[in-house]
Amino acid sequence: MGRLFGTDGVRGVANQNLTPELAFQLGLAAGYYFKKRSGLAKPQFAIGKDTRISGDMLEAALACGLTAIGADVFELGVIPTPGVAYLCRSLKVTAGAMISASHNPVEDNGIKFFTGEGFKLTDEMEDEIEAIFREQLETIERPTGVGVGQITDRSDAVARYEEFLAGSVETRFDGLRIVVDCGYGASFALAPKVLEKLGAEVIALHDRDNGARINVKCGSTHPEILQREVVAAGAHLGVAHDGDADRIIAVDERGEIVDGDAIIAICALHLKAAGKLKNNKVAVTVYSNLGMIQTLKEHGVAAAVTANGDRYVLEALREQDLVLGGEQSGHIIFLDKNTTGDGVLTALQLIAAVVESGKRLSELAGQVHKFPQVLENVRVGTKEGWQERAAIGAAIARAEAELGDQGRVLVRASGTEPLIRVMAEGPDEGRLRELVGAIAAAIRGELGG
Structure with missing residues (x-):
């Protein structure tokens, strides 16, 4: 078995390599870790889940493991991942867990933990839990009698998160027609409700609790239906979320995509104009468009560029005392408001920027100049040792030599899927596609698909 945590x-x-037995044991290990860390005889855990079919099964197993170690469990029901992060703080629990595979297909699922402060676990914390999982489960003393934990339904607490979201902006959305694609995921009820509470006329797509169709040709990874509906409805804009609603992709009134890079830039410039952008700096990843970074620089906003992944963005935000950062994929953190990427909250901040600027979203997005960027996700039979394959290295080297200082090539393995991601950026989109295609072909030739 490889490393437990990705x-x-x-x-x-779900039910194949992420089994209920594994979830039970993970509950034991995590419960024991937080029990020792907190010094509490009965630590409290908040558990949330998205809509996918296997959520109930894994929730029951995880809760069983936690209560077996003596932890009390608050079951939040269906809620976005950032809602769990927020409620960890609001409910003052010891830790939290979210059961979701985000934008992945319905057959996948996952379990991630949060501290009581609402932050995802560090690598070191995950390593400690994994060591307990592998080495101590048989010897851990389990409580009996009144020492066993209990499970409480706290789905009522989702209303706290809704109120928090609605209060995160200072302006109302009266007169706006907004299309929201919930992707049959965790935001299916919450996102339309919050927008309506703020006065918007809402057209909701894929807004049912249908875990069999989560992320299927809808949501932030498939915005085509949203684009068509925004234009057909004469809406002012549209937003789309993924399965656990920690991401957002927006669509302007013309049906054009406004990605995470553009959203970060729009919100950064809006905050700077209001004197609310700490240190006049944002955190972005190596995948962020160089043109976007240049646009920010032209407006007096610096960019801290991190490795790919929201944990590295968060690390930069905390270390450099910043309030805004994120990824091109739409995973965006407003650290002065929540401790993790929050798709619904980001949508509200973006819409508030539109309202307060008095401009259309297309005008705001038009300020952000971008270089052509081509990305291909290459499905492979194995990701192991891909960096040592000479043919792949040669294809990358040829592309880098051709682009020189006029562009760049980024190739990395996905941390959650059997994919190698190939991205090239430069002035000529046609040539970029050829270069990416050549690298992708080398990867398929070496690693299968």
């Missing part, structure tokens, strides 16, 4: 918790095909 880049975003424990992931796998």
Whole structure:
């Protein structure tokens, strides 16, 4: 067995490699870790889940493991991942867990933990839990009698998160027509409700609790239906979320995509104009468009560029005392408001920027100049040792030599899927596609698909 924790918790095909037995044992290990860390005889855990079919099964197993170690469990029901992060603080629990595979297909699922402060666990904390999981489960003393934990339904607490979201902006959305694609995921009820509470006329797409169709040709990874509906409805804009609603992709009134890079830039410039952008700096990843970074620089906003992944963005935000950062994929953190990427909250901040600027979203997005960027996700039979394959290295080297200082090539393995991501950026989109295609072909030739 490889490392239990990946880049975003424990992931796998539900009931195959992410089994209820594993979830039970993970509950024991995590419960024991937080019991020792907190010094509490009965630590409290908040558990949330998205809509996917296997959520109930894994929730029951995880809660069983936690209560077996003596922890009390608050079951939040269906809620976005950032809602769990927020409620960890609001409910003052010892830790939290979210059961979701984010934008992945319905057969996948995952378990990720949060501290009582609402932050995802560090690598060191995950390593300690994994060591307990592998080495101590048989010897851990389990409580009996009144020492056993209990499970309480706290789905009522989702209303606290809704109120928090509605209060995160200072302006109302009266007169706006907004299309929201919930992707049959965790935001299916919450996102339309919050927008309506703020006065918007809402057209909701894929807004049912249908875990069999989560992320299927809808949501932030498939915005085509949203684009068509925004234009057909004459809406002012549209927003789309993924399965656990920690991401957002927006669509302007013309049906054009406004990605995470553009959203970060729009919100950064809006905050700077209001004197609310700490240190006039944002955190972005190596995948962020160089043109976007240049646009920010032209407006007096610096960019801290991190490795790919929201944990590195968060690390930069905390270390450099910043309030805004995120990824091109739409995983965006407003650290002065929540401790993790929050798709619904980001949508509200973006819409508030539109309202307060008096401009259309297309005008705001038009300020952000971008270089052509081509990304291909290459599905492979194995990711092991891909960096040592000479043919792949040669294809990358040829592309880098051709682009020189006029562009760049980034190739990395996905942390959650059997994919190698190939991205090239430069002045000529046609040539970029050829270069990316050549690298992708080398990867398929070496690693299968």
